[in-house]
Amino acid sequence: MLYIYASGSLIADHSPGRPVFDAIMSDGNIKTERMEGDHTIWIEKYRPRRLGDIVGQDDIVVRLQSYVESGSLPHLLFTGSAGVGKTTAAVALAREFYGDTWQMNFREMNASDERGIDVVRNQIKQFARTSPLGGASFKILFLDEADALTTDAQAALRRTMENYAHTCRFILSCNYSSKIIDPIQSRCAIYRFRPLGPEAVVEEVSRIAGLEGLAVSQEALDAIVYVAQGDMRRAINALQGAAILTREIDESTIYAITSTARPDEIDDLLDLAIGGDFDAAERTLRHLLQHRGIAPTELLNQCYRALVRRDIEGGLKVALIDSIGETDFRLSEGASSDIQMEALIARFVLCAGKYA
Numbered sequence: 339m340l341y342i343y344a345s346g347s348l349i350a351d352h353s354p355g356r357p358v359f360d361a362i363m364s365d366g367n368i369k370t371e372r373m374e375g376d377h378t379i380w381i382e383k384y385r386p387r388r389l390g391d392i393v394g395q396d397d398i399v400v401r402l403q404s405y406v407e408s409g410s411l412p413h414l415l416f417t418g419s420a421g422v423g424k425t426t427a428a429v430a431l432a433r434e435f436y437g438d439t440w441q442m443n444f445r446e447m448n449a450s451d452e453r454g455i456d457v458v459r460n461q462i463k464q465f466a467r468t469s470p471l472g473g474a475s476f477k478i479l480f481l482d483e484a485d486a487l488t489t490d491a492q493a494a495l496r497r498t499m500e501n502y503a504h505t506c507r508f509i510l511s512c513n514y515s516s517k518i519i520d521p522i523q524s525r526c527a528i529y530r531f532r533p534l535g536p537e538a539v540v541e542e543v544s545r546i547a548g549l550e551g552l553a554v555s556q557e558a559l560d561a562i563v564y565v566a567q568g569d570m571r572r573a574i575n576a577l578q579g580a581a582i583l584t585r586e587i588d589e590s591t592i593y594a595i596t597s598t599a600r601p602d603e604i605d606d607l608l609d610l611a612i613g614g615d616f617d618a619a620e621r622t623l624r625h626l627l628q629h630r631g632i633a634p635t636e637l638l639n640q641c642y643r644a645l646v647r648r649d650i651e652g653g654l655k656v657a658l659i660d661s662i663g664e665t666d667f668r669l670s671e672g673a674s675s676d677i678q679m680e681a682l683i684a685r686f687v688l689c690a691g692k693y694a
Contacts, residue, residue, distance in 0.1 A: 380578040381571050384546050389430045392423050394538030394570075398529050402427060406434045409475070413499055413508045415484075415523060417515040418531030421569030424511045427531075428480040431509070436474060443470050443477040450486040458487075458494040466498055466506035477506045484510040485517035492519045499525055533568025542570060543577055552577075553586045561592040564601060572596075597631050604637075604644045611686035612650070612658075619683050627679065634675040638666050638682075654693040661685040 386392045389399050389406070405411045411431075416424040425446075432444040445465050449457075462479065470477045487495065496519070499508050510526065512518055540559050547554045558580070566573035579595040580587045593600050603626065610619035626632050642662050645655060665682045669675060 380546060381574050384542075384549075384574065386423075386426055386430060387433060389427065389434060392426060392430065393542050394534035395423050395427070395531055398427065398531065401529070402431050403434075406431070411435070411476070411478070411507045413503075413526045414510070415515065415518065415526035415528045416509065416511045416531060417513070417518075417528065419513060419533055419568065421566075421571035421573075422531040422534055423570065424531055425480075425482060427529075428478075428509045428511065432478050432480070435478070436472070439472045439474075442472055443474045444480070445477070446480045446482065448482045449491075450483040455488065455491045455494050458491050458498060462495065463498050463502075466502040466508075469505055476504070478509060479506055480509045480511065482511045483513075485512035485514050489519065492522055496521045496525070534566075534570055535568070536563045539563050539566055539568070539570065539573050543573055546574065546577060547587075550581060551585065552581055555586075555588050557589040558587045558592050561589040561600075565592060565596045565598050597633065597636070599626050599630065599632055599637065599640055601640075601644065604640045608641065608644055608648070608686075611683050612654075612690040614687055614690055616683060616687045619687070620680060623679060623683055627676075634669060634679050635666070637679070638662055638669075651693055654689060657689040657693070658686060661689065 389403050392399050414428075416427065418424055429444075429446070433440045436443050447457075447461065462481070465477070465479055468477075481495075484492075484495075495508075499522070508526075510518065510522070515523065515528065515530075540563060543559060543562055544554070554577070562573050562576050565576050576592055576596050577587070580591045583591055583595065589600075592598075603622075607619060607622045607626070610622060623637075626637060627634065642659065645658055645662070648655070661682055665678050668678050
């Protein structure tokens, strides 16, 4: 049985006993090691159970804890990027409100599964209209990815929130609050979860590494922070993927397991393109895309991040970032990734010549 993980960078082949895993490292070599221990997904195994255990969102945690202390709860709207603790906060809030019987009065739904008006009229309304159990004052319905609901479904949800506020409180979660209609936003206390800072990511990753008996170098921690971009799920998945290969984790393992270019490789690519050496830049680009298996959109994101922090002439920086945006749009419209990525390098060279 064969498994492919992280864009072809991890290969697992079952043999008698424990499975064997191979990873294609940045230097092209194959690294093999047997996986030890259980196969639990770490993002669930180490998901915080209490509000006080959530890292990186201290202000929000304090305000949510005040609801528990007062015993009252308004409708809530959690907004923010993926992996910053929105779902964890909602579940932890329900646990602290209801204790051991929290599952009796809490329901989690994902609006992206069924995004039409029928899911509001049937499933959500049916849960909201029934009385809470175990002496609780109200139930909690957590609707994840609420921004996936159609406008009609959101209008129906607004009416449900009004009609059954005495028996049910709603916690809505979304990536983009602008996609939630104003009548719903006005009925909710809005909490904006920010991307997690490097300190929060390092703290949680180090804690998990200690519990799992892993030796993680400082360079590997820096690599996890770079790869995660404030997304704790991505950070923990990177750590678990690396732990499958070895108990002593370094930065090369992190970049290989996540199919991410090292920052110095991105800097080299930009140096060559801005320096006007199209052929050398094109060879570097082809190596990253074809030999390293890095996705074009991921490479665009990394180039953008490198350009933002790069100290270059203002007009040139604007032109280069504009070129990245144009390429990203064309890829999203289905254009050929090979042609568009090489065209991007060509535009980099032309822009650099114009501002030389």
